[in-house]
Amino acid sequence: MKIFWLGLLMPFILCGGAMGSGPPVSEDTQTCLECHTMVHPGIVADWQRSRHAGITPEEAMKVKGLKQKVSAEKVPEGLSKKVVGCAECHTLNHDQHKDSFEHNGYKVHMVVSPGDCRTCHATEAGQYEQNIMSHAYGNLMHNPLYRDMVTQVNGTQFLEHGKTVLTPPDEKTNADSCLFCHGTVVTLEGMRQVETDLGEMRLPILSGWPNNGVGRINPDDTKGSCGACHARHAFSMALARSPSTCAECHKGPDVPAYPVYQVSKHGNIHSALGKGWDYEAVPWRVGKDFSAPTCAGCHVSLLVNGEGEMVASRTHRMNDRLPWRLFGLVYAHAHPKDPDTTIIKNKGGLPLPTELSGEPVSQYLIDKAEGERRLGRLKKICLSCHGSGWVKGHFARLEKTLETSNVMTRTATDILALAWKRGLAKGPGQKDSIFNEGIEKKWVEQWLFYANSTRFATAMAGADYGVFANGRWYLAKNIQDMLDWMELKGEKEK
């Protein structure tokens, strides 16, 4: 496939990229390329290899059916007959971009957003708006409980009189940790004067920049960054379909999809044989283009069988094939109905999708029928390679793991509640953070790391991760450590 594209692009590449007999490049983009080929050779070369540089929207729209990549019904006249180059994206919708600035006669914005991409990729942008990831900024920062956790994790502690005092984290620190993945708020803060090789320039100062988080709040008020997965400026489908892309935000112990995948048979086959697969084919043919699913294969991509019949339709609402939210807050539960989870409140008044006892706050969560529909979509993919007994057995185990990992979270919660009650730690009753003391941090690890890891390990059949690497062993040990903590602190109180 790669060779095929290289072949297509070769004359174009050889003549310097922008001119010659290749696909038509707009004059505006040629103007950009005149300087930027030299100033930013890396991204220009990436773009030259991209599909964007190789075909016009008009040509791309002639592709119909499952091979179609441009989902907009109509692309504006001025854009359709030139390849998608620098100017096409970075000057698009400039009146909606508060970060637009005057640049050599153009109104340019740096932060290309889903609002821009939707010009051609309307269906995908629409789905992504309904994807819980697009709300990752607000769901974290506007939920007072999670926001406090951010503060306790990222703040700096000072020792004063034998106790620690917390200074809340500044914007840079949050941008560099939680918001790296969740997304920052990018706003125009002002302009700066810069000396460059090409003379003096006025460039914008952006808050929360750089950032490619999935829930980035863009200067045009849209949410997310398509570049989080389809990195600039190749916007490669192969990249988005590679597990390493998801690993950027899903490798740590809080949401260990990638390390689980690595020890699954799927991940094993990908590591060993994936170098020979075709990651660019649309639709993606099960068994022909790839022989074990990547993350995208199960959760996002349009899949067909050997006869070209649809196995799964493409979706950018990434829980379309997922009934459960494994990532426990603080228990595993059915997926929220609305991608904005700040609206959720439990009976105890906490902004959580379950009670502290584990009971789900049902009115905000999808019902059983919707869960079945989503699971049905996922199972259809599994059945491409596995018998129905296999699939049934697999998901029966997952349901059991949801149950037992929730029990182990409940037990840890009970111990913490007892510690609060006995006055060994300060909790909600004392209007104190529930994330700042030793035993509270052990409690967080119980659900955020160990219960979570155990569930991912089951869900994706990477058992090695779910036992001693970060799963059941620690679920069991941590409870004993919490009890020891309480016992020893309790001695003190006597």
Next chain:
Amino acid sequence: MKIFWLGLLMPFILCGGAMGSGPPVSEDTQTCLECHTMVHPGIVADWQRSRHAGITPEEAMKVKGLKQKVSAEKVPEGLSKKVVGCAECHTLNHDQHKDSFEHNGYKVHMVVSPGDCRTCHATEAGQYEQNIMSHAYGNLMHNPLYRDMVTQVNGTQFLEHGKTVLTPPDEKTNADSCLFCHGTVVTLEGMRQVETDLGEMRLPILSGWPNNGVGRINPDDTKGSCGACHARHAFSMALARSPSTCAECHKGPDVPAYPVYQVSKHGNIHSALGKGWDYEAVPWRVGKDFSAPTCAGCHVSLLVNGEGEMVASRTHRMNDRLPWRLFGLVYAHAHPKDPDTTIIKNKGGLPLPTELSGEPVSQYLIDKAEGERRLGRLKKICLSCHGSGWVKGHFARLEKTLETSNVMTRTATDILALAWKRGLAKGPGQKDSIFNEGIEKKWVEQWLFYANSTRFATAMAGADYGVFANGRWYLAKNIQDMLDWMELKGEKEK
């Protein structure tokens, strides 16, 4: 190589897989393919790319000498003239398979076992029976001590009156954790009626299903699953020779072969340059087909030098080239003579290959002479690329690491024994589990995680893992933590 096979198979693939002028496919298999190509496109495509689909046993048996892959002296007449397809394996030996069921006029079994594979691969199946992995189920579940550990790791804990009460794990949980790798017991539990696109069907209900564990107890009473490493339905040699295959069960801190390999020079070369190697060549030519060993290279594969002379013969008894069992239970020791380790009892009456003091229970373990023989086979491989001084120095360090890591395990054991004696924890004297209290869990980590990791790091020259990642640093720190635990608990008792 891949291209070579593709070339060979191309006419066959183009004509839909099962018919045409390609290698002869049996009528039974063609019947299977009629539906399953559509129903399970992924595995059919895998099989189409496999050697099984490309050559008949009769043809394969004409290959003699080191290139030979079919080791059986004779393959039954009915099987030898058709490629190895669906029906050939899934209807074979059906009277021995308790899971055989009536399926469209055939007696089919889902669980293809080493008993089936041995029809053509007799030598390998015979070796594997002697491989300790084939006994992985029984060695874990029929050893009362290890069984208790499974219970303590996988059980659910509830808080009652400030103490935890354990509910033992159910079958699903064990299948999803320890037994995922060790293997489940697969038995026919009954039949179920299923609605399918192709009409109503009666399909078997199997216990412990799905599973591909190395010690799976199959419905035909054989042990293991060839698919654990040679995953269905390509049964690719390249896959089995890739380190990611072994990582499925050997990545966690209990037996961290893969993370050690990754930071070794061997692993480095594999990561950087391995994409250009030939993983299908038989025999495997050192330096020509690959330039650094994978797991299989050192432990399994048939290797030759540039002149085609044997460096190592193929073995599926994977400790043929290993004198020591690094994986401490609870100390490193010489390998057991018998793959069934449930027969072992130490002087203290415990089912362990060493005393709690570290002294080996010699009568069950291979003697020095056999150890030398096994080490000799391994060293011969090392010498393909390393001088004798290098190899000598390397193994001298490993012997030292066995000694020091055993000392560090002994010290932890002494601390635990003291805690039991002082009544700070309940041990064998109180007929209590030795795996359920805080200090006992620290003790387990000392040998199962840290001593073990230190030894793997030395053995495979991945030092980075053996110092701060999971080795000596923690060996040393954990002892101080155990002492602190004992001191603080001891205060309490006063």
Next chain:
Amino acid sequence: MKIFWLGLLMPFILCGGAMGSGPPVSEDTQTCLECHTMVHPGIVADWQRSRHAGITPEEAMKVKGLKQKVSAEKVPEGLSKKVVGCAECHTLNHDQHKDSFEHNGYKVHMVVSPGDCRTCHATEAGQYEQNIMSHAYGNLMHNPLYRDMVTQVNGTQFLEHGKTVLTPPDEKTNADSCLFCHGTVVTLEGMRQVETDLGEMRLPILSGWPNNGVGRINPDDTKGSCGACHARHAFSMALARSPSTCAECHKGPDVPAYPVYQVSKHGNIHSALGKGWDYEAVPWRVGKDFSAPTCAGCHVSLLVNGEGEMVASRTHRMNDRLPWRLFGLVYAHAHPKDPDTTIIKNKGGLPLPTELSGEPVSQYLIDKAEGERRLGRLKKICLSCHGSGWVKGHFARLEKTLETSNVMTRTATDILALAWKRGLAKGPGQKDSIFNEGIEKKWVEQWLFYANSTRFATAMAGADYGVFANGRWYLAKNIQDMLDWMELKGEKEK
């Protein structure tokens, strides 16, 4: 590229490697090959694929400008007209090699050193002498504080009367852990008589062997091993440019460059698309030969833009593009001026580049102007793909992380100081090791693991690693654990 070289070498390979019409091999090397092709097939095959085997120094020196690989102005007459084979390196400078021995009429040394490699690669060897890595042995073992840490990590502990007694580590253990990467001292210890297939031989016994550490002390009194990154005997540039090479020593929690890279966008692109890059091209063209930097790309390699203009000059002093030493000892600080850090003493008399309070010991560290120069070189690389606002924002965050991670180290240090003062642990005041007690080990983890990991995560934009995997979460939690330790121990004292 690979194919290109294969093409070039094909006639040479086909005729058995050493003879025929290929590039001229010296008679001495042909003599070596006569036996070693059989005895060590792996390394001979590696060499046959190498550039060393494919071109004479004389030919290589005709390459001028940025494509030049041989940097010496003159190569000795006797060496220039034959390819670089066994004898060329292993008999070179034999009077300087204390490990030279008589071998079939030749004076051979096993340990080829930077002193040998500099014959052709003078510039690189000269730079490497100034690289802090070349002093890795002495900087660790001749610094009394760090040496004590080695002792506490690698020594064996015994339980006596309820306390632990430490036996210092032997030479083998150190060689197998810290010195594996830092380098051992290799000296000739004597000779040994060996029976081989080719008759009896006298071979040297070397201390500290095998070893490929970056600061190895060689028998010719040079420092380092070029083979640490350019592994023998292909000495592949592709290998040295692959991130897995650096991972050998930079993966553990003490210096987690590789795990951070893996979750960065750079690492993601490398994992997904790097199989198609040209790792052999000199100079290395940004965007053409590779589309995201590897470790070498940012820190070592000669890079050019699409017009062939230099973006960064090659350096083997690997902090030429780095102003800060992230790896805190115990705080992050400006890089030392001299690669020999044993000369550093702080005001408190400790051999550390900062005071225990964090204040830098400025006279030994590069000044602000030099820091700016180094950062300028790095930023120039970043700007190949990123706008100036992006780069500015990135490094502003790094400076903030240096500040906050240093605060979190300071707080842990304050707690430890308090514990020492209260007599809960024995510190410098009691002339006791500062690395041997429970709370001291927690303190080490604060700076060596967590502060360090947080900084690497920021520096290389791999945020996932810097939050829950090994960063800020633990920075915050560890402080609470240290306080709990002190409180519980303090209870005891009452």
